[in-house]
Amino acid sequence: MGGKLINKNKALKDYFGLELAHRLSSLIEPNFPSFPSDLFIQSVASQIEPLALKGRVAVISDELKNALPSDYSEALNILLKILGPENETEQGMFTNGYFLMPVAHFVEKYGLQHFDISMNALYEITKRHTSEYAIRPYLQCYPDKCLAYLNNWLYDTNPHVRRLVSEGTRPRLPWAKRIHAIKGNPINNLDLLAPLLKDPSHYVRKSVANHLNDLTKDYKDATLDWLHQLRQKDDIINWIIRKGLRSLSNSKDPDALELLASL
Template structure:
């Protein structure tokens, strides 16, 4: 059995070397030695999020000052798309600082940054990067979501659900979209029949989040959904109501008995 290695351990001088080599091939002016030295000295004794921030900030210092030019370089190092529904962190972890770069520095370039997240999430994830954008301009993000929700790539469809979760793990809690749970439910309704287990799990987790915000609204929505859809996925509903079931909520228990 292999020894457990904390994820934060990957964000060190070795990752700085890997990123520097990738970037230098597309941007020869990139000062690899300075970048690696700065990252290696600053990440020591820091936890995961702080290490990612260090690397992203150091990238900012070593790339062109123009965001559009810097982002164009970073998008060239993304590598091939992840064709599976695994490895988002085990194989795509090296892109976490790139996603954070977009999260931290791209808000003044909204469309450019959302299109970058679209590409990043096919290899890693943009579920954290997109949250400041949701807060800054929910309507603009929703316009993108209406396209992404039908995207052939399951990672992109998952981003619609996972990125808008009110209680996404590792992320700051955010309110429901436009402070109305119904906005979240309208998005999720389009994913309730998704063929991807990866997306299904996200939808169930999102529903579970919403039951902690406004349980009766969610239960009423699910009850109506069941009455109008014969080909529903019972696993999504059962998993989505798990917290209410643990609390022995009678309405939730009734729905679970109905779909089992």
């Protein structure tokens, strides 16, 4: 089910068209024999040509909604059967896992009224692709319930799940609409990041540093105060602090430069 990888010489958006419609149909049909493959493929093909990446993903997601059972839980159960094996590397979510982007968008757009099964779906999707975009509406609508899940995911054995805790809650995640700190308080974000500072995965720690860099742009004082408390003779944590302060450092912010000089 993993299928072929992205060709770096081809625009990413071009993978979200007729070929992907055929691929998704071939994956879904064994699990839902009445899937209207021809209509699904034709509907996707008739809409995607003038669209950029996000528009194409949305079209495929919407056409999945039209073609699958109207009951969300039933439709979701079918889609979960096509996810394929977990990604065992720290790369590949936008290469061999790219075909799941419309599935994640399906959960993002249509699953908000079905919180628990949708969160469990995002948990499974992120182990193969990523749920960092799809989780954001859930954070905004159900911050307390999301925090309960995120605090459990902090200690998951899968690094993609742990990374989702950091990456999905980033205020300025690339390609995504900006969001505020969780419940409007950056301390909620920082409390989630704390257990990940010494995560065994560099992939996770890099996300923590990028998250901190986001926070310095919107919540500078709270973030710097928190980072001051982290200072210690630890190369891993100091690397995170330096990378997390790169924007302030580049702008010659005196408070950030003072902190960096103390490391």
